[in-house]
Amino acid sequence: MKLENTKAQMKKGLLELCVLSIISEKEMYPSDIINQLKKSKMIVVEGTLYPLLNRLMKADLLSYSWKESKSGPPRKYYQITDTGKSFRDELMSTWEDLKNAITLSIKK
Amino acid sequence: MKKVININLGGRAFIINEDAYGALDKYLKSIEKHFAKSDGMEDILYDIENRIAELFEEDEKNGSIITLEKLDKVKAVMGQVEDFQDELEFEEEKISTIESEYRTGKRLFRDPDDSVIAGVASGLSAYFGIHDPIILRILFVILAISGIGVLPYIILWIAVPEAKTSSDRLAMRGEDININSIANKVEEGLNEIKDKIVDLSKDLKMKVL
Numbered sequence: 001m002k003l004e005n006t007k008a009q010m011k012k013g014l015l016e017l018c019v020l021s022i023i024s025e026k027e028m029y030p031s032d033i034i035n036q037l038k039k040s041k042m043i044v045v046e047g048t049l050y051p052l053l054n055r056l057m058k059a060d061l062l063s064y065s066w067k068e069s070k071s072g073p074p075r076k077y078y079q080i081t082d083t084g085k086s087f088r089d090e091l092m093s094t095w096e097d098l099k100n101a102i103t104l105s106i107k108k
Numbered sequence: 109m110k111k112v113i114n115i116n117l118g119g120r121a122f123i124i125n126e127d128a129y130g131a132l133d134k135y136l137k138s139i140e141k142h143f144a145k146s147d148g149m150e151d152i153l154y155d156i157e158n159r160i161a162e163l164f165e166e167d168e169k170n171g172s173i174i175t176l177e178k179l180d181k182v183k184a185v186m187g188q189v190e191d192f193q194d195e196l197e198f199e200e201e202k203i204s205t206i207e208s209e210y211r212t213g214k215r216l217f218r219d220p221d222d223s224v225i226a227g228v229a230s231g232l233s234a235y236f237g238i239h240d241p242i243i244l245r246i247l248f249v250i251l252a253i254s255g256i257g258v259l260p261y262i263i264l265w266i267a268v269p270e271a272k273t274s275s276d277r278l279a280m281r282g283e284d285i286n287i288n289s290i291a292n293k294v295e296e297g298l299n300e301i302k303d304k305i306v307d308l309s310k311d312l313k314m315k316v317l
Binding site for chain 1: 152155
């Protein structure tokens, strides 16, 4: 049993909630999402984000649109859909329940 | 002296050393291969290439040519392809490929385990899902008497292969071929042999007594 694996698994499950929450504030460019996630140490390597974004998009929780950029080619901005919003709310309440349950379980 | 290559990455132009170009190409190909099975491969690859281009751009203050060292820095930020694994997606894909790989169609065989002449009737019964082969046997007898003769039976005897292996027998009944079902078949066979041995030893005992 590797500690690093367990840690990564714990984070992975909650990453969806984080990404949906970050994007629900405003539409976002992947690099901005990355910066937020890195600041909160939710992801270690950036590569993990892109398959996740794609999966959320395929599930209709996210969509994207193209925007002109001052420097370089047009940028892809991700935004949350209505389905995504209710999905996020569900995850959020599950997280709250889980947080309480865990606090109770591991209290000494 | 080193040769450089001009590349277009994520819609931006870069100058890259030849060795770094080889390494970058390998890196991108490994990502492409990793996501080849998911239908969002192009989107994922686009996002990743775009991000790599951005990271190179940010690093341009350290010289405008992309070197192996610069590439290694970017690779450290992006992570190796093994780290890209999106667990949930992977699980879903794994399950669906397992299901599709082993589903086989029903095939027509002669059943040597349950035969009167050549197992044609029992094989056909298994194929069409008729519970008891006696119905087809009577039909063949009626055909033979009614003047059509035994030719249809003979033709089927010649044309339809005999179920020889466990997987043939499973395909005959249209059961899925996987380790479990083959193991079940083998077990059934072993039990039959065991029963026969028990019967045989009973017979012997009777004779001795």
